[in-house]
Amino acid sequence: MISIQHLSKSHKGTPSISDVSFTAGPGRVTGFLGPNGAGKSSTLRILLGLDRADAGVATINGVAYRDLRSPLRTVGALLDGSGAHRGRTARGHLTWVAKSNGIPLTRVSEVLELVSLSTVAKKRIGTFSLGMGQRLGLATALLGNPSVLVLDEPVNGLDPDGIRWIRTFLKNFAAEGKTVLLSSHLMGEMEETADDLVIIHGGKVVESGTVTAITAGFPSLEDAFFALTGATK
Numbered sequence: 017m018i019s020i021q022h023l024s025k026s027h028k029g030t031p032s033i034s035d036v037s038f039t040a041g042p043g044r045v046t047g048f049l050g051p052n053g054a055g056k057s058s059t060l061r062i063l064l065g066l067d068r069a070d071a072g073v074a075t076i077n078g079v080a081y082r083d084l085r086s087p088l089r090t091v092g093a094l095l096d097g098s099g100a101h102r103g104r105t106a107r108g109h110l111t112w113v114a115k116s117n118g119i120p121l122t123r124v125s126e127v128l129e130l131v132s133l134s135t136v137a138k139k140r141i142g143t144f145s146l147g148m149g150q151r152l153g154l155a156t157a158l159l160g161n162p163s164v165l166v167l168d169e170p171v172n173g174l175d176p177d178g179i180r181w182i183r184t185f186l187k188n189f190a191a192e193g194k195t196v197l198l199s200s201h202l203m204g205e206m207e208e209t210a211d212d213l214v215i216i217h218g219g220k221v222v223e224s225g226t227v228t229a230i231t232a233g234f235p236s237l238e239d240a241f242f243a244l245t246g247a248t249k
C-alpha cells in the first residue's frame with residue numbers, strides 16, 4: 017500500500033506539486049496519469065526518498081522510504097532506465113546489486129527468468145534493446161521480492177510487443193495481491209493497464225478513482241481527461 021498525503025514541493029518559489037494526496041492499494045494497478053511537467057516524477061522522487069517534500073507525508077506500507085529497514089525488500093522502483101553499466105552483463109549487474117543489498121544470489125536467476133532475460137544473461141547490457149533494458153530494470157526492482165512496485169513511464173519508447181509484455185507482467189504482479197503504481201502520460205496505455213487512476217495536472221490531483229468510474233459517460237479516457245483538466249485537445 018502506498019499513501020501520499022498532502023505532499024507539496026516548490027522549486028525556486030514555483031510549486032511543482034501542491035497538496036497531492038492519493039493511495040495505491042494492494043491487488044491493483046494504480047495509474048498516475050498526467051501530461052509532461054504535471055508533477056508525476058516530483059511525487060515519485062519524494063515517495064522513493066530521492067527528494068524531500070516541503071510539506072506532507074509519503075509512505076510505503078506505512079513507513080517513509082528513508083525509514084525502511086531493507087528498502088529493496090519492500091519496494092522495487094524503475095525510474096530513468098535500468099541504471100546499469102553498459103559494459104556489465106545482465107547477470108553481472110544483478111549479482112552486484114544482490115550482493116550489495118544482502119540478497120541471496122539464487123534470486124538473480126529467478127528474476128532473470130521472471131522477466132524472460134535468462135537466455136541473454138551473459139550478454140553485455142550495452143547491446144540490449146530499449147525493451148530489454150526496461151526488463152533488466154524491472155528485474156533489478158524485483159530482486160528483493162518486494163510487495164510494491166513503482167514505475168515512472170516504463171513503456172516510453174517501447175514497441176507494441178514490449179508494451180504488451182510490461183502490461184501483462186504488471187497485471188499478473190497485482191493479481192498476486194501486490195501494489196503497482198505506474199506513471200504515464202499515455203492515456204490509451206493507462207486505460208488498458210490500470211485498475212485505478214490518479215489524474216494530476218499542474219501539480220494538483222484533479223481526479224482519482226477506478227478507470228470505470230472516471231471514464232463513465234465519456235467515449236474514452238482521453239475525453240474524460242480533457243474534460244477534467246480543462247485542457248484542449
Ligand SMILES: Nc1ncnc2c1ncn2[C@@H]1O[C@H](COP(=O)(O)OP(=O)(O)OP(=O)(O)O)[C@@H](O)[C@H]1O
Nearest residue numbers: 027031032050051052053054055056057058059201
Ligand atoms: N529540480 C527541479 N528544479 C526546478 N524545477 C523542477 C525540478 N523538478 C521538477 N521541476 C518542475 O516541476 C514541474 C513538475 O515536473 P515533473 O518532472 O514532476 O513532471 P512530470 O509529470 O513527471 O513530467 P515529465 O513526464 O515531463 O517528467 C515541472 O514544471 C518541472 O519543470
